[in-house]
Ligand SMILES: Nc1ncnc2c1ncn2[C@@H]1O[C@H](COP(=O)(O)OP(=O)(O)O)[C@@H](O)[C@H]1O
Ligand SMILES: C=C(OP(=O)(O)O)C(=O)O
């Protein structure tokens with residue numbers, strides 16, 4: 001099947017193609033077609049069905065083909081294969097559905113702020129709101145796109161957020177649900193054919209994470225390291241990366257007035273330095289407090305004419321007068337807003353910058369036992385990068401209700417399809433080459449686990465981040481956390497010293513010790529399971545808690 005040809009034929013032959021409308025035309029189309037409501041401040045509100053309020057990892061599939069399969073780690077539970085024939089059927093079905101729509105929307109954007117590796121992405125969808133999402137999240141095609149290694153290798157993206165797969169034809173081909181039925185949703189990537197399909201998921205994150213995963217497959221083959229991180233820089237152009245799995249604080253902690261933001265989720269590290277992939281941010285709205293997160297609040301809720309606003313609010317509670325209650329989680333704890341970077345007060349317009357001076361690994365430990373800040377030497381950094389520990393919080397993936405401890409390598413395993421050594425070798429080499437300093441910051445629980453203690457206050461976390469980035473933790477005294485093999489500062493400006501040591505914050509010291517040892521053994525078991533036979537250097541292995 002000629003995937004691209006059939007896709008292009010619809011664009012050429014459909015009677016009603018909205019081809020690259022302007023941003024305000026796209027906003028007006030979304031409102032006119034009742035895909036979204038205009039809110040009191042002018043942004044757009046939409047609500048998706050319950051199966052579409054987060055990502056759907058079990059329905060996210062990679063087409064297994066001889067040309068690409070040897071680069072992919074099929075041992076990873078996140079890399080779920082689908083056969084080429086099934087994908088052909090899905091693509092053909094989706095195109096047939098698209099053909100029958102009264103109107104279709106096309107956007108031509110790129111992903112990647114460094115033109116030398118910007119990936120052109122052409123979207124075809126039946127939804128104006130999906131088109132708007134790509135205007136917010138993907139970048140305009142730059143004038144020098146011809147210089148990109150991907151200039152002639154564009155990616156086609158077909159998105160039908162609200163249609164469902166005709167499951168009668170896919171029994172045995174797609175996932176069986178617990179009720180015995182076949183899943184009617186699929187998010188599929190074909191790296192070889194350079195085609196992606198979102199069929200039946202209306203979560204904006206499905207679109208952006210699909211494209212992120214595609215970049216994470218192509219870039220290492222070009223010797224560029226893709227990273228699941230946010231990035232910002234100070235006025236000396238000293239750049240910091242914030243790596244972390246969903247909910248750990250990439251978006252929150254990087255959007256600050258005193259550092260210019262390059263991007264909030266996905267960056268490439270090439271010989272040129274760091275470049276954001278995207279054009280916008282996708283921020284969580286639950287409990288968003290305008291005092292603690294003023295930048296994000298203003299970006300979404302500033303007042304403007306709706307035709308020039310275009311921030312998209314997904315699944316937040318809105319009252320009939322068009323105002324929101326962001327503390328109401330009845331719909332989902334994963335309410336989101338998508339907005340262009342330019343809505344923030346301090347951004348780096350080019351979205352590109354130097355090699356990172358500092359890297360912060362973020363974890364949200366719901367056990368409440370990891371120190372809130374610690375410094376990692378190169379072997380420790382490699383170990384924590386491989387382990388990618390955090391607690392998955394409710395919402396971002398369907399099915400997560402209470403926090404679950406999880407190890408997700410490179411703080412983004414679901415989006416890193418290649419064999420793991422490809423990413424870890426590159427990071428180790430680049431960190432050494434550029435003398436990058438690494439800190440681990442726990443944005444999770446203190447004073448006890450989830451349910452007993454409380455989440456670290458954002459203001460305190462911000463003070464720890466500032467201290468780390470400003471070099472104020474370089475010359476203080478450290479002590480060793482023997483359970484987790486971490487160097488913990490005994491002093492940090494702006495922070496009461498007793499919270500730097502988790503044990504001090506727990507009333508029941510035995511309970512602390514028990515929980516900490518239990519988690520360290522989970523680290524050790526997971527290391528053996530995932531990396532036992534993977535020839536990891538002994539000095540990295542020794543840094544694993546529980547070893
Ligand atoms: N100490 C803290 N540091 C960072 N975020 C926190 C903290 N306490 C609570 N939060 C909340 O946790 C969430 C972090 O999510 P976000 O920044 O979107 O993470 P990511 O971008 O890594 O998925 C936000 O909703 C934020 O308000
Ligand atoms: C959009 C997502 O990213 P993050 O939570 O890292 O912002 C997601 O994981 O669905």
Ligand SMILES: [Mn+2]
Nearest residue numbers: 250251265282
């Ligand atoms: Mn984020």
